[in-house]
Amino acid sequence: MTETFYDVLRRQGISRRSFLKFCSLTATSLGLGSAAAPRIAQAMETKPRTPVLWLHGLECTCCTESFIRSAHPLTKDVVLSMLSLDYDDTLMAAAGHQAEEILEEVKRKYKGQYIVAVEGNPPLNEDGMFCIQGGRPFIEKLRETCADAKAIISWGACASYGCVQAAKPNPTRATPVHKVISGKPIINVPGCPPIPEVMTGVVTYMLTFDRIPELDRQGRPKMFYGQRIHDKCYRRGHFDAGQFAEAWDDEGSRKGYCLYKMGCKGPTTYNACSSMRWNGGVSWPVQSGHGCIGCSEDGFWDKGSFYDRVTDINAFGVESNADTVGKVAAGTVGAAIAAHAAVTALARARQKAGETAEEKGEK
Amino acid sequence: MLSQQDMLEAERHGRQVRSIYVYEAPVRLWHWINALCMVVLAVTGYFIGLPLPSVPGEAAENFLMGYIRFAHFAAAYIFAIGLLGRIYWALVGNHHARQIFKLPITNKEWWSEVFFELRWYLFLEKTPKKYVGHNPMAQLMMFFFFTVLAVGMVFTGFALYSEGAGLGTWSDTLFGWVIPALGGSMQVHNLHRLGMWIMMTFAVVHIYAAIREDIMSRQSLISTMVSGWRMFKD
Numbered sequence: 001m002t003e004t005f006y007d008v009l010r011r012q013g014i015s016r017r018s019f020l021k022f023c024s025l026t027a028t029s030l031g032l033g034s035a036a037a038p039r040i041a042q043a044m045e046t047k048p049r050t051p052v053l054w055l056h057g058l059e060c061t062c063c064t065e066s067f068i069r070s071a072h073p074l075t076k077d078v079v080l081s082m083l084s085l086d087y088d089d090t091l092m093a094a095a096g097h098q099a100e101e102i103l104e105e106v107k108r109k110y111k112g113q114y115i116v117a118v119e120g121n122p123p124l125n126e127d128g129m130f131c132i133q134g135g136r137p138f139i140e141k142l143r144e145t146c147a148d149a150k151a152i153i154s155w156g157a158c159a160s161y162g163c164v165q166a167a168k169p170n171p172t173r174a175t176p177v178h179k180v181i182s183g184k185p186i187i188n189v190p191g192c193p194p195i196p197e198v199m200t201g202v203v204t205y206m207l208t209f210d211r212i213p214e215l216d217r218q219g220r221p222k223m224f225y226g227q228r229i230h231d232k233c234y235r236r237g238h239f240d241a242g243q244f245a246e247a248w249d250d251e252g253s254r255k256g257y258c259l260y261k262m263g264c265k266g267p268t269t270y271n272a273c274s275s276m277r278w279n280g281g282v283s284w285p286v287q288s289g290h291g292c293i294g295c296s297e298d299g300f301w302d303k304g305s306f307y308d309r310v311t312d313i314n315a316f317g318v319e320s321n322a323d324t325v326g327k328v329a330a331g332t333v334g335a336a337i338a339a340h341a342a343v344t345a346l347a348r349a350r351q352k353a354g355e356t357a358e359e360k361g362e363k
Numbered sequence: 364m365l366s367q368q369d370m371l372e373a374e375r376h377g378r379q380v381r382s383i384y385v386y387e388a389p390v391r392l393w394h395w396i397n398a399l400c401m402v403v404l405a406v407t408g409y410f411i412g413l414p415l416p417s418v419p420g421e422a423a424e425n426f427l428m429g430y431i432r433f434a435h436f437a438a439a440y441i442f443a444i445g446l447l448g449r450i451y452w453a454l455v456g457n458h459h460a461r462q463i464f465k466l467p468i469t470n471k472e473w474w475s476e477v478f479f480e481l482r483w484y485l486f487l488e489k490t491p492k493k494y495v496g497h498n499p500m501a502q503l504m505m506f507f508f509f510t511v512l513a514v515g516m517v518f519t520g521f522a523l524y525s526e527g528a529g530l531g532t533w534s535d536t537l538f539g540w541v542i543p544a545l546g547g548s549m550q551v552h553n554l555h556r557l558g559m560w561i562m563m564t565f566a567v568v569h570i571y572a573a574i575r576e577d578i579m580s581r582q583s584l585i586s587t588m589v590s591g592w593r594m595f596k597d
Contacts, residue, residue, distance in 0.1 A: 216530065218543050226530050228548075242427030243417045252417050261414060267526075268548035294549065303549045310412050313553045322553050323413070326560025333564045337571045343486060344575060 005044040005207070019044075026204050029197055029276070030213075031223045043208040050207050051106050051114040053145055054088035057138045058131050058165045058174050059120025063156040064090050066193035069279070070200045086114075089133075100134050107148055115206060116149040118142065120158045121165070122180060123172035130172040139180065151185045151212050152177060153202060157295055160188035160219075167301035178219060185212050188219040192295035195276050198224045218298070220270065229266035229292050232274040235259065253289065263307035264291025271296040367472050369495045383495050385459050385593045389452045393445050394588055400442040401566065407435040408559050412552070436524060443517045459496040463505045473499050484572075491580040495593055501572065508565035512558060519545070519555040 003011075009019055023044070024037040056064075068091070087102050089095075094102060106114055123130035128137030146152055154177045157163035165174040178186045189202055202221055205213050213221040230236065238244070238258040245252035245259055260267070266274070269292050277284045285292055291307070294300045304311025310321045372383065386394070410431050418425045453461045467473045480500030482488045492498070497505060522541035525534035526548060545551050577584040583594040 217540060222530060228526060231527065231529075237422040240429040241418060241422040241425035242414060242429075242431075243422055243425065244414055246417070257417060265549065268552060270548075297549065298543070298547045303547065304553075310556060311549060311553060313550070313557065322556035322560060325557060326564070329560060330564045330567065333567060337567065340484075341571065341575070344579065347486060348579070 003049065004047060005049050008049060009044075026201065026208075029201050030205055040204075040208050043210070047208070047210065050150070050210075051086045051110050052117055052203065052207075053086055053103060053106055053114055053149075054091075054117045054119065055138075055142060055145060056089055056133075057118065057120030057122050057142065057158070058172065059156070059158050061090060061119070062193040063119045063158075063199070064088075066196045067155075067199045068196075070196035103145065107145065111148045113150055114148075115151050115153060115203075116146050117153040117155055117203075118159045118177050119155040121162060121174050121176055123165070123174045124180070125171070125173040130174075142177070143181070146181045146184060149184060151187065151206065152181060153206075154178065154186055154188045154190075154219075155199065156194055157190050157192040157300070160190040161298040161300075163192060164301055167299075186219055187212055187215060187221060190220065190225070190296040190298075191271060192300075194296070195224075195272055195278060197276050198272055216270075224272045224276075225270045225296070227270065227272075229269045229271055229274045229286070233258075233266050233286060234274065235286060248289075256289075259286060259289075259291040261309060262291050263305060263309055263311075265294030265297070265300070265306070266292040269294040269297050372495050382592045382594045384591055385457075385495055385587055386591045387452075387456050387460065388591065389448070390456065390460055391588055391591055393449050393452070397442065397445050397449075400438045400445065401562065403434055403438040404442060405559055405563050407431050407438070408556070411435060412556055439517075439520050439524070442513075443521070446513055446517060462496045462502055463510050466503060466506050476500075477503055491576070493580070493582050493595060498576075504565070504568070508561065508568075512562055512565070516555065516558045516562065519551050519558065522551055523548070523555060 006019065010016075020037070020041060023041040024034065027034065027036040027040055030036070054064075086092075086106055087099065089099055092099060092102070120131075122128060122137075122139035122142050124139065128139040131138040133141055154160045158165065158174075159177045162170070162174050162176050165172060166176070178188065187202060187206075189199060191198070198221075201224065202213060205221075205223075213223060216222050216225060218225075230239070233239075235256060235258045238256070239260055243252060243255075243257040244261040245257045246261055247253065248262070258264070264286065266286060273284045273292070274286065277287070293306045294303065297303070304313075304321070308321070310323050312321050313325075411428075414428060414431075418427050450464070453464045476492070476499040479488065479492065480498050483491050484500070496502070518538055518541050521534045521538040525532060525539045526542070528534050530539075542548055542551055545554060573584045573588075576582075577586075581596045583592070583596075587593045
């Protein structure tokens, strides 16, 4: 029989007490409440563990860097011990043919049972030649590995939306995973990188409950991407009051006022930063005094300046913001109306004068 | 609504009664409530995108942005419900009430009158025609710059509103799909703001044209939207 998570943990010397602590912490961070903790424990004790294959396409490894810094040490142990046993070409000990063999073996042995976690995305231009692994384009490896997977997790903005390598003009045609893989459940976990606890939370949920978390319209887990940064921001009080920082070194900035006017993308960004924070809850971008740049939103590189609130609209071939377009339009129309009114008045005056002359003539 | 029909109607009634009841009470009431909503929406919307200078004092003592947003949302609800009521009235009201909702684009006569009105506004025609309802040019403009745009503003507006209201709320269920469909929250914010500018620009044209035609086109316009009666001056 395949060993369970609990077996793996006990083999690594983790006490039952620590194991139960992990279960309740995970239940809480998933927003499931304390009643779910025994269910998680039970699942981890009885269910055979699910292998996870972690693929890397065009990426910067920031997702992996984030993942291995998950705040709760046990979370890291749980997930890493599972992953390192299987396949992750950045973290695993094996290399070269040995590594590729593991991939083949998992695919064969756990057909339809394993989860594929994709970090980065496949470039499609030039037959995928911009990302070669083991002598073959990454897109081929991705398609083959995903073919027998149970579910796919798209790590980060790269796999979910394309991120920087897909920014205009996207020379390599880097394409998000859900646009090249179909017929499998795909979970988008955007962010550049995603929050470590969010990543481990998603994996733990899937492994313990044997199903994918509830997703929103953009395929993101609702439990972590259900609200905007703005909705849980600790500076929200200043926003509602109407107190804004207007420069990086002004009084408002020092008082910790809302960074809305400095172009903070909190109101347009779905992520858990403002509630979970980063680096074990130490801080997060807004707390450090810089606005959110919206890294977990689709195409955040192409949505205008990080430091403007009313940003450029890159649509209809126009690269200008709504206020510029609006003021030009209103100004032009206003001037046209003034001219039109003047011409009308002159024409009418002349007409009236003519009529008066006619009347006089008649008399 | 055919302009030809309008002309006939005007000809028929013009000499004897010299006035026709055009805009029924619900249409008039809606017009002015709608106008007021648009003013509130445009002003508050402008300051939501580019807020006023910071207020002094503690955050707990102030709620300026909150009140501005409240006014925006309240006016938005009235605007949207008013639009729904107006659509209902288009179905049950007189034929003038339907004018801004459908264009007789297959009617050649109508198109030729659109161009006639265009020539009139370009000073190429000496004598304006009389119409009971909107003139064809006004109808065309009204359809695109008010009706279509207003629906667009309601969709983008409630989509943005749903972001604050949260997943699973009625606004999210009905309009939440607009956000990914238009390319993300930031893009929808920008397009909504652009829509405001277009609508305000159209409002300026609308008011100018109403005043000008009231003076120039031998029929009442402004008082018609108050009393409902179109007066013909000759």
